Amino acid sequence: MAGLACGCDQNLKSGDLAMSVNTSPSFVRRTLAKLSKAGLVKTATGKAGACWLAKNAKNISLLDIYEALDAPRAFSIHGYAEQKTCKVSCHIKAALEKALAKTQKAMEASLSEISLAQIASDVKRR
Secondary structure, eight states: OHHHHTTSOSSBOHHHHHHHTTSOHHHHHHHHHHHHHTTSEEEEOSTTOEEEESSOGGGOBHHHHHHHTTOOOSOOOOOOOOOTTOHHHHHHHHHHHHHHHHHHHHHHHHHHTOBHHHHHHHHHHO
């Protein structure tokens, strides 16, 4: 998304984006499909296929991107079975879920305040 927002090329190909972040074009295409479904990018298929932002980078928050990609939560709780003889083991998940839900909400609030345009601006300044 930063590559598209920086305007290095108005119609980038998935291979170009993949090379810039050292991954495979197929991974980029899968990611672009999610972003397209969320209305954040537009794509053209075929030999001359390309992608571009669907709206102004100022109107795309990092939260929009995070949600479009169905990214994992900031923290996760283990899935180990409870040890019935241990009070901590029986109640730690519920205690952590409350604390981590608050952390997740704070992180998402922070992401909502940062636009893709701000990220692109920071990239261009460096």
